Amino acid sequence: MTAATAPAGASPPPGADDIIASAKSRMVQVYGRTEIAFVRGEGAILWDTGERRVLDFFSSILCTNLGHAHPAVTEAITRQAATLVHVSNLHYSAPQARLAELLTALSFGERVFLCNSGAEANEAALKAARRYGHAHGGRFEVLTALGSFHGRTFATIAATGQEKVRRGFEPSLPGFRYVPFGDAAAMEAAIGPKTVAILVEPVQGEGGVNVPPPGYLAELRAICDRHDLLLMSDEIQTGCGRTGTLWAYEQMGAVPDVMTLAKSLGNGIPVGAMVCNARAASGLDLGAHGSTFGGNCLTNAAAVATLEVLSDGKTLPRARAAASRLRAGLEALQTKHPEQIDEVRGLGLLLGVALKDPERAKAVAAAALDQGLLINLTADRVLRIAPPLVVTDAEIDEGLAILARVFAS
Ligand SMILES: Cc1ncc(COP(=O)(O)O)c(C=O)c1O
Incomplete structure (x- = not known):
């Protein structure tokens, strides 16, 4: 982990409350946002203002396929x-x-x-x-x-x-x-x-x-x-x-x-x-x-x-392997909770878990974030799950374990 260090004498960075209050009072209110402010990221991990580690299975609306702060x-x-x-x-x-x-x-x-x-x-x-x-x-x-x-x-x-x-x-x-x-x-x-x-x-x-x-x-x-x-x-x-x-x-x-x-x-x-x-x-x-x-x-x-x-010949095969592992885990979750999950679908690491009930879908996304997993809800009841292509097997298993706890609760 490479913590960004503030220069000596600099004032401390603003906390989440200050950032959120400032943005809320000044920005056009077109986005429905979760009350969390991120300060840095590495690979599939984001850290918020309170140094809380969050597993990013959303890749910032699929914009960071190589993970945060990719060295190249x-x-x-x-x-x-x-x-x-x-x-x-x-x-x-x-x-x-x-x-x-x-x-x-x-x-x-x-x-x-x-x-x-x-x-x-x-x-x-x-x-x-x-x-x-x-x-x-x-x-x-x-x-x-x-x-x-x-x-x-x-x-x-x-x-x-x-x-x-x-x-x-x-x-x-x-x-x-x-x-x-x-x-x-x-x-x-x-x-x-x-x-x-x-x-x-x-x-x-x-x-x-x-x-x-x-x-x-x-x-x-x-x-x-x-x-x-x-x-x-x-x-x-x-x-x-x-x-x-x-x-x-x-x-x-x-x-x-x-x-x-x-x-x-x-x-x-x-x-x-x-x-x-x-x-x-x-x-x-x-x-x-x-x-x-x-x-x-x-x-x-x-x-x-x-x-x-x-196009280095390694990244895409690894992404395909990650996709198989994640999809298999999500399908196992569906088998366990058919009363909640309608369908697991998608291609590669663009995966959707369609729930039967939109309210439950909202609650699952919120509970996952509470437990340190960031996923997205789209089309009312579809959990969009899209980690970076560089996500590790251990991170996939960690994300699946969080989802298993959330679905069981
Ligand atoms: C398929 C597709 N097309 C176009 C756009 C618009 O891209 P942008 O927000 O960069 O203008 C998006 C954004 O979500 C998208 O998913």
């Missing part, structure tokens, strides 16, 4: 911060060029647009789709899935198949329609004369860790080929090794035209990317899109380091 990422951002933090996109820089090189070498991609978040990556994808559509028959409509989540900007709330994210922000951006997730025939039936693209998550994350039936993405690929549509895969949550392969599409027998990334791409440093083939990129010509900080040296150095670790 820390070293890369430290070196880059001392060298060059930012240059504009009117010039070139090495971290940006290297990131684009890695993203294309490690995927189907031929072209990359770099940005700062998931919503921005999806904005770039949606703009690419509209440019492509306008040049190919005057089309603009994008089909997405019910229960999906694609971000919080105006275009991405319009793309998101959940009414609650659009409520109060009407009028919604036109050009989107929603189709039940996992139903390829319904998707094909929904195609109209103005449809240009399908945007889906390979596994829905925020929607409740929903895994589509086998062959779904491959069927969507065939549909897109039949109708000259772009297949756009939102891998913001499923990418970067989370599902056991670098990108989830690799397990689904389909190659998309566009893939969007963010969250763990910089292992906690805000960086996003829209990766696409030349066809999808064809409409994004000079001046069509941009971002001041997209391709920033510091964030891109973090992403380069993250991808180098993820």
Whole structure:
């Protein structure tokens, strides 16, 4: 454990009460938060202001797939911060060029647009789709899935198949329609004369860790080929090794035209990317899109380091082994408590435990945190369990033991 030490004479760091009261009184109150303030982390462990050790099985909403304070990422951002933090996109820089090189070498991609978040990556994808559509028959409509989540900007709330994210922000951006997730025939039936693209998550994350039936993405690929549509895969949550392969599409027998990334791409440093083939990129010509900080040296150095670790040949096999162990433990829990647990589902280390009762699900998440295990509740009754890929067997067993106590209580 590497405790951060305050410089001599510095005032003591604020306690949880001060941090929480300060944030509550000044910040826009858009987040439902648990009353805990974290000060540092290492691997799968977080420490709060009171030095309480918490097992992090949420990876900060799946943003720290390599665990907290991964040495390779820390070293890369430290070196880059001392060298060059930012240059504009009117010039070139090495971290940006290297990131684009890695993203294309490690995927189907031929072209990359770099940005700062998931919503921005999806904005770039949606703009690419509209440019492509306008040049190919005057089309603009994008089909997405019910229960999906694609971000919080105006275009991405319009793309998101959940009414609650659009409520109060009407009028919604036109050009989107929603189709039940996992139903390829319904998707094909929904195609109209103005449809240009399908945007889906390979596994829905925020929607409740929903895994589509086998062959779904491959069927969507065939549909897109039949109708000259772009297949756009939102891998913001499923990418970067989370599902056991670098990108989830690799397990689904389909190659998309566009893939969007963010969250763990910089292992906690805000960086996003829209990766696409030349066809999808064809409409994004000079001046069509941009971002001041997209391709920033510091964030891109973090992403380069993250991808180098993820592609080292050891990290992903280890993540798959961890996923098997954790899933087996969760399934054993389900066998023991069928009156509470409906289903264990997910892919790799993106796992969901669907409970029968939302109130019980809330109580389980709260009791787990009381006992030192951080998990997340999504879609009302689904415990989302997503430790970092570097989680150890001992940590998995510790997390499972906490859950076993909580479910038995
Ligand atoms: C699948 C998916 N797409 C897009 C987003 C939006 O990403 P961001 O919050 O970085 O804008 C998220 C965030 O949860 C997500 O899970």
